[in-house]
Amino acid sequence: MDFSKDTELDAKGPEHPLLLSSQDSGRDDLDRLKIRDGELKTRRRKPFLTPRVRWQVAIFCCLFLGYFSIILCRVGTEVSLAAMTDDKQLEFTKFDAGTVLAYGNGAYIVGKMLSGAVADVFGGRRVMISALTAVVVFTSLFANVYTKLFFIGIFMINKIFMSSGWPALTKLVCVWFDEEHYGKVFSGMSMSSRSGGLASTFLLGGLLSAGLHWRVILYIAATVALCMMLLSACILRESPVELGLQASIKKPKDDFEGGNGHPLDKAGLTEALFYFARSPAFWCLGIANLFLTGCMEMQSILPLYFKDSLHLSPGHATLVASSFQAGAVASLLISGIVYDHIGPRARFLFLTCLLAISTGCLVILWRVPNIEASLAGVVVFVLGATISTPYYIPGGVFSMSFGGERYCSTLVSILDVFGYCASIAMDTIMGSMTWHDLFTAQVMSCVLALVFLGVFMGTKAAR
Template sequence: MSNRPPQQLNILVSMYLGYAAMMICRQMVTILSPALLADESLGLTKTNLGDFAAYGTIGALVGKLIWGPLADKIGGRFTFLIGIFLTAVFVIAFGLSPNVMAFTGFSFLLYCTKSSGWPGLAKLVGEWYHPQHYGRAWSILSTSSRLSVVLATLFFGWLLSFMHWRTVAFIASVFSLVILVGCYFYLKEKPDNPNFFKENETNADNFELTIASKQAMNNKYNHPLQGTGTIDGLVAFAKSPRVLLVVIMLMVLTCMMAFLDFVAVYLMESYRLTPSQAAMASTVFPVGSLTGLLASIAFYDRFSKRGIRTVLTLSLILSLLSVLTLQYLPLFNLSAEINYLVALGAIFLFAFSISPAYYLPMSIFSIEFGGPHSATLVCLIDAFGFAASATFAFIGGRLADSSGGWSSFMNMLILISAVGIISVWAFMHSEYKAAKRLDI
């Protein structure tokens, strides 16, 4: 009897909890933002908070350039474990920071080390899961980041109501170090059995899926980039129109996801909430994102490339409608309570609609197209996304502080969301055409 499912379950749980630990550490900058703003001894402004997010995002960009090639050389397990340890350390350092410069520096380092998570996952997923199950594996793992953000924001937001924010940061770090110990013992680099994927490769009920499965396995073990160096891989990526399209798509979607960094402060100022209430209310964004990913578990591996193109394009149209709702909601002259509930619903739908497009296509494409350089490719794509997100954070914080306030901020988000529809359709259309040529 095959021991593949139990082994894969152990690996999945380890990756899930390990990435959750990294996300909790990364999210502490956002969770603590309302408390930092309310701490008069610090004298911070929304521009400062935007700068923390921006420099943190630049740190993530730098980290992607480091951790991608490194993960391809040292493996996913070691990369993953180092990342958990360092993010926990830098959360402690952030919590001990005395001034703006220290906050900014440790935000940079925290985001930089957290960048090790996704390339580590890319290598481990490629080793432990069948190509036809990449969508399901990535859907489940992506919920780790969203679920951890939801629970962490609620729990640590609650702690903020009666604990000092520095104590809350320390508790988050200790929690992550506990998870690190478990991952050290249960996470393995690759299966010991060379025939790990040989069983049950066919699907008697669907001939098309059986053919696609065989093609995917052939691509996995006979990849065009097998045996090539990092430079050769980068040259191949630079020549590919599909890589260009996925980079553009991720730049736009990462900016849209970066709205999360502003949600708590937006709700606090727009609806007169306390920092603790704002932190907890902001969980509506990760809850929406989590719900979108749970929905994608059911459909992603079962749809054709054409079907996925249609679904994701419609989802991005919904995200645009959600931002338009936030911008023009005051024109309907509803009560403050109704406005607040509608705003929460719009934020939920925004996150729900963009999360499958943000997490899944790029992750699957990086393993399939990148092959032995999958970690490098996933980090290269992410680096461009984070560069765009850093720009968004710099501009967003200043727009929120400007005379136009949150209205100016939302106008920028509306424009980005419109571009998101086009970029998602263009990349998924290129994937559809590539699948028709059997060039996966």
């Protein structure tokens, strides 16, 4: 038998189909090459990001910058109050500045109580654009008045519109993003608040120190907000459905028999409020938010504490205290991703451990009054990093999940009112307490926040 031909074929190995001219004609080879080339071109043309994801990125960036500009105007009006007391064209005293702030805080609470329901009725896009427009107008007006009565009135109206930015933002995040991504998205939005406050304080404070008039500072802030308002008007959309995109995906609720919907989808406002009030999770989180806000308010008085206890210059004391904001921003960069990728039990341990560390940091500041400035900066950095995640993320995620697309803004506003009442109370008593008593109250607040937040994380509604 002749095995030479078989041996030769085995040595050459299998031949490529395109080279087997005896089996396929030249025309078939050409057609096959065209098909393969077309498939490669199709693969190259396939976008890395889908249209829905691209729109989500655009919405996220627009909301981030829009709320950043609101914070810029808020800080600008508050920073300008100190410069107004030195303005010889005004008869504006420190008592007048305190009066303006007090009325503004009251207006902010009123705005929080109203803006949530307004955003749920008219939509997040309309409320956000309206808020930015009003902030531009009233920040500019604030820079053009000379009478204390007008200062108070304009400041109050401006505060009402500023308060509506966060509920509108929450509404759009809830509508545009899937529930499994709430943690990381809301963490990013919280960074807008933290980084906005930090950057605005340094930027506007630096411009004032450089000799710019406080009215010019307000015009700069209003101009930035105007640009963000125009950007929001061009980019923001109420929902992905408007653009023919897939609606956001939500988890089915255990207490709802209607399938994948939400129990509040067809409820009125009164029904929604009773639904919230009947929930133990709502009250636990509200009380936890009250105590957490009291602890967060400590950051406003840290520069004075370091100036008195460590005998630092005002600038050095402010620099040490600013590590709180830096820690908060660093924490929020990663905590949202962690929050989304762990289960309920791990979230419980994660948040309670963070608050336990926060309590330890407050104990160090309480029991070691003569701490070194460098070590104090580290302690405050850790405090900001560990308390910011429990303060921002659980409340935002719970508001969007428990309130649903229909009433998430209302719920987040109510929870903010809990916290802002604590903020006003803390601002009132801080000036009349010794540092030892103040830190004692802070440690107790942090412990109580840990207890109530732990109970909240154990409820069914928080899972």
